Amino acid sequence: MNVRYKDNNYAKNNYTPFHSSSLAEKTFLKHAEENPLDLILQTTWRLLRVYPDGLxxxxxxxxxVISWNFGIQMAALNYQTDDDMVALCYGKFRDNGCCGYILKPDYLINAQKTKFNPWDCPSNFDEPLILKITIISGQFLPRSHAESKDIPDPYVKVSIHGLSYDQHTEKTQFIENNGFNPIWDETFEFRIRYPQMALIYFTVxxxxxxxxxDRLAYFSAPVTMIQQ
Structure with a gap:
């Protein structure tokens, strides 16, 4: 049953785990900024949903990603728009066999004890990770549009999406007129403080x-799924 969002004390006294609440994008951000812990605590015992603003x-x-940082279980997206946000959603739930259910980090599950705050949290909740990625080459890249006659000038963008501390983007040089077998051979290093919250996103x-x-190809996955 969907009910109006209230603070955690009210919700505890009047709602049950069967009661969920839906928050518009701006409403969610308002609560996340004013009382982040109260918002996170509610996600430990009932479902919350965030949906795009009506504008x-x-x-x-x-x-x-911002919603997931606060433990929100459902982030509604406009799937008719195949953008980077939808790509990140595919990546987030690639874990656990793509079944649609993934386990939150312990510091989100036990927020009453950890007092976890995505805006300002210490670095000892997770095990920091240094990730080195080498972009070697590509093969048989498609043209940007079916009717296009232009040969691509491809480059690869690699970005980390998670807590604000870990947001970082690197990109290779573009290779002029070569969608057949572009070779970049460039290495990037990412220092990730909260790998359990982080996604890596590759975009060609x-x-x-x-x-x-124009985006030619993409792939996204949780950082914790990467194997050496």
């Missing part, structure tokens, strides 16, 4: 100096 007339999406783009770069 998104273009069907753009909110960043679901077609460089265009005159307009937005």
């Amino acid at each position: 998104r007339q273009d069907s753009s999406n909110l960043d679901p 783009l077609d460089y265009d100096p005159m307009s937005d770069d």
